[in-house]
Amino acid sequence: MRAVPLSVTAFTASCAAGSGRTALLEALRARRTGLAANDFTEAPLDTFIGRVRGVEEQPLPGALAEWECRNNRLAWHGLQSDGFLQAVEAARERYGAGRVAVVLGTSTSSIGATEEGYRRLGPDGQYPQELRRPIVHTVHSLGYFVQRALRLNGVCVTVATACSSSAKVFAQAERLLRLGIADAAVVGGVDTLCYSVLFGFNALELVSPEPCRPFDPARRGISLGEAAGFALLEREGRGPQLLGYGESSDAHHMSSPHPEGLGARLAVTDALRRGGLEPRDIDYINLHGTASQKNDEVEARLVAELFPPDTRASSTKGWTGHALGAAGILEAVITLLALESGFMPGTLNSRELDTTCGPQIRLENGEGEVRHALSHSFGFGGSNCVLLFGRARLQ
Amino acid sequence: MTSGRLHEVFIEGVGFWASRLPGWAAAREILTGRAPAPAAPAPRPSPALLPPAERRRAPDTVALALEVAARACEAAGRDPKSLASVFASTHGDLAISDAICDTLAKTPSLTSPTKFHNSVHNAAAGYWTIGTGCLKPYTSVSGYYFTFGEGLLEACVQALSEAAPVLYVAFDIEARGPVGTMQPSRGVFAGALVISPEAGERTVARLAWEVREVDEPRQSEPRAANAALVEGNAMANGLTLFEALADDVERDIAQTLAPHLSLAMRVTPAAVARPLAAPLMQRAQ
Numbered sequence: 001m002r003a004v005p006l007s008v009t010a011f012t013a014s015c016a017a018g019s020g021r022t023a024l025l026e027a028l029r030a031r032r033t034g035l036a037a038n039d040f041t042e043a044p045l046d047t048f049i050g051r052v053r054g055v056e057e058q059p060l061p062g063a064l065a066e067w068e069c070r071n072n073r074l075a076w077h078g079l080q081s082d083g084f085l086q087a088v089e090a091a092r093e094r095y096g097a098g099r100v101a102v103v104l105g106t107s108t109s110s111i112g113a114t115e116e117g118y119r120r121l122g123p124d125g126q127y128p129q130e131l132r133r134p135i136v137h138t139v140h141s142l143g144y145f146v147q148r149a150l151r152l153n154g155v156c157v158t159v160a161t162a163c164s165s166s167a168k169v170f171a172q173a174e175r176l177l178r179l180g181i182a183d184a185a186v187v188g189g190v191d192t193l194c195y196s197v198l199f200g201f202n203a204l205e206l207v208s209p210e211p212c213r214p215f216d217p218a219r220r221g222i223s224l225g226e227a228a229g230f231a232l233l234e235r236e237g238r239g240p241q242l243l244g245y246g247e248s249s250d251a252h253h254m255s256s257p258h259p260e261g262l263g264a265r266l267a268v269t270d271a272l273r274r275g276g277l278e279p280r281d282i283d284y285i286n287l288h289g290t291a292s293q294k295n296d297e298v299e300a301r302l303v304a305e306l307f308p309p310d311t312r313a314s315s316t317k318g319w320t321g322h323a324l325g326a327a328g329i330l331e332a333v334i335t336l337l338a339l340e341s342g343f344m345p346g347t348l349n350s351r352e353l354d355t356t357c358g359p360q361i362r363l364e365n366g367e368g369e370v371r372h373a374l375s376h377s378f379g380f381g382g383s384n385c386v387l388l389f390g391r392a393r394l395q
Numbered sequence: 396m397t398s399g400r401l402h403e404v405f406i407e408g409v410g411f412w413a414s415r416l417p418g419w420a421a422a423r424e425i426l427t428g429r430a431p432a433p434a435a436p437a438p439r440p441s442p443a444l445l446p447p448a449e450r451r452r453a454p455d456t457v458a459l460a461l462e463v464a465a466r467a468c469e470a471a472g473r474d475p476k477s478l479a480s481v482f483a484s485t486h487g488d489l490a491i492s493d494a495i496c497d498t499l500a501k502t503p504s505l506t507s508p509t510k511f512h513n514s515v516h517n518a519a520a521g522y523w524t525i526g527t528g529c530l531k532p533y534t535s536v537s538g539y540y541f542t543f544g545e546g547l548l549e550a551c552v553q554a555l556s557e558a559a560p561v562l563y564v565a566f567d568i569e570a571r572g573p574v575g576t577m578q579p580s581r582g583v584f585a586g587a588l589v590i591s592p593e594a595g596e597r598t599v600a601r602l603a604w605e606v607r608e609v610d611e612p613r614q615s616e617p618r619a620a621n622a623a624l625v626e627g628n629a630m631a632n633g634l635t636l637f638e639a640l641a642d643d644v645e646r647d648i649a650q651t652l653a654p655h656l657s658l659a660m661r662v663t664p665a666a667v668a669r670p671l672a673a674p675l676m677q678r679a680q
Contacts, residue, residue: 041503176552
């Protein structure tokens with residue numbers, strides 16, 4: 001099926017490199033990383049993280065206090081930038097609260113609150129009183145919180161397919177709009193640093209002891225990060241266009257990508273097919289580029305095989321860290337910024353490029369005409385999603 | 396109350412497992428009152444899709460989801476490789492969450508890599524696509540109390556928007572440890588449906604549905620004796636649809652999607668209306 005192009009009428013992202021589009025774009029241009037030595041866990045873990053500063057000092061408004069936890073705080077923080085709340089307000093007025101869907105991605109949602117409960121169990125084996133709020137101890141904490149915070153009444157789902165989560169939300173929303181189940185959709189995702197992912201990825205020996213170096217032959221693994229990002233999708237309106245998406249499964253391994261990038265290739269070709277475009281039409285690709293040995297090897301080879309030399313491609317995880325379930329939306333926002341500004345970020349922290357890389361993958365930032373761009377998200381459990389965006393239609 | 400547009404899909408195959416409804420064949424008999432429920436909970440099914448060495452070690456969520464998914468595909472006569480899938484679970488694997496949170500609180504550096512990768516919400520979906528060699532996309536969704544309805548809606552939307560059959564799998568297991576005090580879930584519940592955009596040889600029921608805005612949450616309950624069999628499970632409100640599929644009468648049911656949104660369905664078993672392709676309900680447009 002061809003996807004029906006949708007307008008991205010508002011979008012925003014907040015991460016360690018900056019909160020809101022202006023700050024994020026500035027950090028990308030200045031090649032200023034948001035990564036710093038791990039100061040998140042009490043137990044020592046020698047790694048670098050992309051932590052959003054100040055979340056601890058930004059409690060939720062009183063009316064939303066029941067939802068209090070780091071993940072929902074970061075969601076609320078993220079909603080405040082770039083006129084996003086106002087854009088949703090206008091959509092609610094235009095279509096009605098029941099016609100605006102909320103489809104958000106995460107990997108661990110607010111499990112940080114559950115972990116804290118376990119660290120602070122009382123002698124009775126129970127959580128401390130202030131953590132006895134059931135809604136923050138389940139996956140849909142995120143979607144439900146954002147739906148309540150935005151006072152919407154439509155379809156509301158939390159998607160949890162690991163690192164592809166907040167890319168797949170664009171596909172799900174497009175289908176809801178195509179079938180007329182909703183008239184607009186708030187999509188995006190939020191993931192926050194927590195012990196589960198820091199010590200979990202450490203157990204898998206995927207965590208780097210230095211700031212991550214995507215596609216560098218001497219890369220040593222990933223740097224974990226956190227982010228909140230949102231986009232408003234409508235059938236009409238000003239803004240860049242969602243032209244297509246591709247989704248697939250690797251059918252290979254729970255925590256390792258398919259060695260030939262079979263699923264990733266299917267996702268890229270499906271996105272192009274839905275958008276009616278060829279590889280030569282793509283000016284910029286924001287790569288998954290986690291700096292894990294396997295991902296970068298497989299992804300570099302795939303890009304070298306599929307795309308012409310003048311398609312620029314890069315990983316921005318050296319600025320932001322790997323925001324896992326929020327990586328899809330964070331990198332979709334960077335891709336949308338490239339379409340709007342012509343600025344194409346390079347790859348940070350990496351000193352040289354692996355020999356598997358073709359001429360597409362760049363270390364240095366660049367400028368140029370960006371007509372169409374892709375954003376890659378390849379996840380744990382072999383879940384892949386590729387998003388295809390184009391410039392705003394002439395009004 | 397506002398009504399949406401009316402859509403229809405066709406159920407081709409059903410898989411089911413709950414502690415006291417072990418397998419769809421047994422469940423149909425029990426849900427229709429033709430047979431008594433077993434007095435004791437059944438042991439969990441063994442997922443034949445996994446290599447023998449992994450079957451015993453597989454998390455409960457994976458064992459259950461793979462079992463019902465495989466049975467639904469068999470009943471539908473569909474190769475699992477050919478189906479995109481929607482997996483829905485309110486909480487994911489609560490037993491693994493409990494074990495990981497316990498380790499993280501005491502000795503985080505001893506976190507098990509296997510437990511970690513089994514803890515992700517999409518573990519069951521990942522194992523399913525690996526076990527069947529399926530390259531089609533899956534998704535893994537949660538909607539708290541509304542999980543069954545939201546997952547079912549996404550599966551129906553995919554079937555119609557992509558014009559291809561879709562596998563829907565919904566499951567929740569028993570909660571353990573301190574997290575169980577916040578999210579109590581009892582017993583196990585797993586249901587699977589192959590949902591097709593077109594009527595066919597294997598169609599067992601037509602599902603005509605629409606999304607409605609409502610003043611109050613609308614959730615149809617199963618008959619009391621049946622409700623008691625899955626009481627306390629986080630996915631229990633999904634039983635109504637399976638009860639309707641077991642019955643040989645047409646039935647209107649509602650599944651909540653959000654506090655003010657409802658999935659209204661007319662379930663027409665193949666036994667009461669042939670050919671099923673002819674719509675029984677007036678189209679809204």
